[in-house]
Amino acid sequence: MSDATNVKDLLIRVCVGTGGLAAGSQEVIDEFGRQLGDRGIEAEIVKKCVNKTGCRGFCAKDVLVDIIIGGKSETYQLISTDKVGRIVEEHILKGEPVKEWLVGPEYHSFHDRQTKILLKQCGHIDPEDIQAYLAIGGYEGAKKALSGKPAAVIDEIKSSGLRGRGGAGFPTGLKWEICSKAEGHPKYIICNADEGDPGAFMDRSVIEGNPHSVIEGMIIAGYAIGASYGYVYIRAEYPLAIHRLKIAISDARSRGFLGKNISGSGFDFDIRIKEGAGAFICGEETALIASIEGKRGMPRAKPPFPAHKGLWGKPTVINNVETLANLPAIITNGGKWYASIGTEKSKGTKVFALTGRIKNTGLIEVPMGISLKEIIYDIGGGCEKNRKFKAVQTGGPSGGCIPASHIDMPVDYESLMGVGSMMGSGGMVVMDETTCMVDMSKFFLSFTQSESCGKCVPCRVGTKRMLEILTRITEGKGKEGDIELLLELGTNIKATSLCGLGMSAPNPVLSTVRFFREEYEAHIREGICPASVCKALRRYVVNVEMCKMCGKCFKACPSGAITWEKKKPASIDKGKCIKCGACYEACPFSAIT
């Protein structure tokens, strides 16, 4: 027992995000509790956020555990209950960290190039404890804002140069100003947490990791535009985020940050949560409003803009999670401070979800204007298996593919637009030579097509037709002229669609045709998928030199396309082959290519 006293203010941090929990972090916590309990050691175990790449973008290496003794911190990766015992014995008791389980150098490089404002607290505070948030100066921004005039808040945000993080990048301060001047009462502030892009989870991470920052942001925004009511429209697919938001809201209410006369300012404001019901289109502001009103989430034409006629026909501002979460810091540190980060037109930082064929997949926060190269190589560590980087898709289904040739371009709103992509909500999918660009754009198109609300003709029918053409190309049934037809469809859909979804749906196709036209042509003319992704265009042949005549392929083939006799190399009948790859998998000597 005596050595227990040697452990000076021990702090243990364990990941309990969606991903962390899946990796068994709760069990790890319990195990630590048990083991330390047995030894009568006092320790504070902090559950930290957030999700599979949340806290430090490394939940790929979950369960991550920080052991902090007397302020000195060591981080372990891939921890499971069976490893806890040894950590307690050697590290906590004897003070000798278990070297082979500690995180490696890439873990640090991953962070050094980032600039964290939003994610700063993610992973350091307990998202379910308002005390923790207050301890790091939480709600100071709101208090400061409420002590001044709404107009002052708007000016502050204008001076910060903050632009909407939802994708289009409309100046936030300007949006507020229009709404604050608009006729009508009551006014509403809506937090758009309907993060639907495949491969994007920034907003979820922020809410799961630091929900109060969003609430504080809404208070500030609400005060600025004179809203008395706020809604958070959040995907039902985010149960953990919803759970933590609910806790945060009721805590904030009990502390008087929500409700009547907020911290003596005379400002009344409250927030309620509206859960989405599974429709990507509800990320579009007018559709989102329709959905909150309990209707089919179909967008309407703008003008009039929500700032004039929004929820229930009243002036409404809709900001996305990231935008709102930025506000407390901006108010506390001043617009000038924020404007000092980033480029001339794009200020501050942006959170990206770095995924795809890249080593360090993760959630990153970088200053605007950082080059793609830095993100992909310095932070992302380059493509996995050191394959050749081919392109990166930003902006999700609304964005486009940026080829390797543009790798030095800065990441900001205008530059991305310039190459036919967009900032979007912040998805960044990295692709290497094993990615088929036609297949890629087919994937995104099939997504947008299935999420089209059906109101306007170009999106409803147009995307359907584009998808049909892409599908036949990837099935080797492409025709001369298909590419031109895709381009014609794409440009017209962009030009004539009612809402953002339709206007941007063709981007993945248009940008890939622009930069990778030869891949399309290969599919159509030679009937080849260069990346050999499109099943129908694969060709399986037996490499006679390498074939050891074992017959495993023969047994594996579901369609009887393989002929083989003992001591004779196998051969594949193209006619019968259904290109399922069973033989390829089955061959122990990779003689099938």
Next chain:
Amino acid sequence: MSDNKIKITINGTETLCNREDTILKAAKRAGVHIPTLCNDERLEPYGGCRLCIVEVKGVARPLTACTTPVAENMEVVTESDTIRKMRAHVIELLLSNHPNDCMRCEKTGDCALQNLSYEYGVDGSRYEGEKWDLPIREDNPFITYEPNKCILCGRCTRICNEVVMAGTIELTGRGFNSMPDTAFRKPRTLENCEFCGQCVSTCPTGALTDRKGRGKGRSYEMKKVKTTCSYCGTGCNFYLNVKDNKVVKVTSAYEAPVNQGNLCIKGRYGYDFIHHPDRIKTPLIRKGDKFVEASWDEALELVADKFNELIKKYGREKVGGFSSSRCTNEENYLLSKWVRCAIGSNNVDNCARV
């Protein structure tokens, strides 16, 4: 100019319009035609069909005229090569999911989609791909629904909910598979439908048609006679569609001040009585407890003599007449004149109070 009027330019010509006008309304005032499919003046602007797109100086992408409010000194171009190409493309997409069976379609000659296809010279043939193949729905006596011909303009569902507030139909499903339908796709009955046929009256294609009128003749074969409804006291106008001296259908008179083309089940579907076999076609004279047919001369002479006789025998005060608020003004006037002049009493009354 009054402060409610503002100046805008359409196709290079300055014109005055109301501040609250949309570009479409302003253009209509100025006599400029802009094609539309989802627009119906009885309904809120929708902006779904995208055909009314126009160029507005200073705006990068084309705007829909039906939803965009006018602004002082706005410069609008309603026809240009780009605009026409885009419209043609939209029509083409619509036709790519349309049966295109015009030769046997009830709506031929009166179909907005057919006319646009003609005007813009396009069909959907460039796109092979999925087409709707849904069965025709004739689950009620009045309204035939051919989903395959629906272009999702939403006019039927909007008029049902915005104007009639019957809530019979609503858009269902999503994207390529959305279509107007009843709750749980049940047949239309009085439980869920008023059978006012408003949806039919606004449908621009052959998707919704009057079942009773189907196959009775093409729109252009009909003599259309505008008249006033003979049921309740609202005074709705509509067109009697006549072919071969038979009333085969009633269609809306959108310009009517009282009802703007709106009708109820009686006005739109209550016309068959006109040619019903029960109609009395010749005068009938009672012989005992039977009625026998008679010529007009025979009958009228009998009536005249009989009334004169009664007057002689009992005096004018013992004879009179009822007229009806179902009859025309002229008939009512005439009856009161007849009683007062031919009979010579004031014993004339009508059911106007009922």
Next chain:
Amino acid sequence: MTEKNEQILDKYDREKGSVISILQDVQEAYGYIPEDAVFWFSERLNIPASSFFGVTTFYAQFYLKPRGKNIITACCGTACHVKGSAGIINRVREELKIPAGETTSTDGKFTVETIACVGACSIAPVFIGNKKVFGKMTLEKASEMLKELDKG
């Protein structure tokens, strides 16, 4: 039925724009959106049943038919088909007594759905039971899978 509905109705107390929230609660309460529940609320709120139906069919989250406790997804890709997935699917449906044209067993324990190729042809025929992948499926293994899933 009525009692459950009354509770939901009270919760929203006729506040405007509550159609989606009500449907979410209804699905929570019944596991799907029952027709008569829709008509029940329509009657009380003077909101057309068609509006409820329009919303229900717009959002992916809502189901118009009850789904089973266990969800089985059968791959219908070419490989699986060639290896006789159809036969196995039929057997599974028989064992679960799933009525023709339906996807869910009458006891509501299982829902059997089919999807296009899951891209695991090498282990065809492929079934996915409650997210777990079952490869190289045979009639025997199918029954085992059902037992396993039933146990949960």
Next chain:
Amino acid sequence: MPDIDTLFLFGSNPTEGHPIVSHWLKKALRKGAKLVVGDPRKTWMARRADVWLNLKPGSNIAMMNGLVNVILQNGWENKEFIAKRTEGFEEIREKVKEYDLDRVEKLTGVSKENIIEAARLYSHAEKAMIVYGLGVTEHRTGTENAMAIANLALVCGQLGRPSTGIMALRGQNNVQGASDLGPLPATLPGYQSVADDKGREKFEKAWGVKISPKPGLKSVEMLDECRRGNFKGIFILGEDPAQTDPDLKHVWGALEAVEFLVVQDIFHTETTKFAHVILPGASFAEKDGTFTNGERRVQRVRKAIEPLSGMAEWQVLSRLSTLMGYPMNYNHPSEIMDEIASLVPIYGGISYDRLDNGGIQWPCPTKDHPGTTTLYTDLFSRPGGLAKFIALDHSGSGEVPDEQYPYVLITGRVREHYNNGSMTKRSAGINDVVPEELLEINPADAKQLNINHGEYVKVSSRRGEIKVKAKVTDRSQAGNVFLTFHHREALSNILTSGFRDPITGTPEYKSCAVRIEK
């Protein structure tokens, strides 16, 4: 109309009776107008009302007096309007004092809270409109009911401005025109009294006959005289009193008694059964003419097909008249309208050539007059131009329920059918969706009488009985039942009472006592 702040719908069920008018009201509701509905039945509008005044049949005056009283008690009246535009206010102020909330609650069965809220919504609205219908006029106190409504509007000054005023929804397509153009015993066309020498002389001159200054008999009186054998000959033009009049057995007796009865109609009706000569009528599709709708708009009826019988009514009447020795020579109905214009000032400016687009609302005195949209905007149609309050008392229905006949029968229309059904019942489809008469009865009552939905029941009153299917629905409140009068197989007017409004002679269709048995 859509700019109304508060819509007060009283004794009218427009979604059934006037579907297209109801579109306007619905538009107002969608724009956020508050809705007050006074109706014993839970109609479509009542279900959606902010306040539903579910008053007992026959308690209209008590209801209105109660509302006025609440308004005066709270000082919600429009004092300026009362001072400038009305007279007789003191009188009514005293009268309504007798109608305190307790008494009104007892008389009408409407809760105090609802009465107060209704009064508040109507009086506080900037623009409030009252729309009433046959639920007001088809009582023996019909005229007084209407006056009581006028009192309410006057007290609040909800008159004479756009989106205010009182609108009466009238039953039939040409109710307005028929009363305008004089088949009335006491007035000549254009409401010109036969007693008024100047007016009478004008017509005597134009028509070349002498007209008695003594009013003739009302239809009811003619029928009564018939039954007594004192009335000998009647020409009935397009009317079916033997189905649509109340207390039918009474009517039938009269029609049997008359010595010579001529009926002109397009179908055989209950009435033609009694005729000595039946003349074929022409449907509205077979002739030219005009109808005048509820908003006094004169509109064209246009000939679409030849009369099936060869002649339209105007031709028949002309020939008959000529045969009787009074020549009438018209080549076209337009000539009749020109004659009307020359004799009837309110139609003075109306001629067919002006009616081609949209029609004209009278008064339209001259050829260049555009017609008149809102009436009474400046001056009220009484000498002196002041509106007069009229103090009224509750007297209730002529027949009230008792042990023997415990239920109140309300009769009215359904959307699908029209009056005696002679037209709608012969229109394909309509008769399929609504094939027969249904007695609307409240679930509670049905339970008590253990009547199931769809069962046949016997409905009887002091005047007779009919068999109909029961429709169990909460549209009818306990104690009230509802029937239409569209179906010859179930003549609901056998049951209705003979009470009538003494001034207009309108029957009390809206309330009589009945018994219901399985």
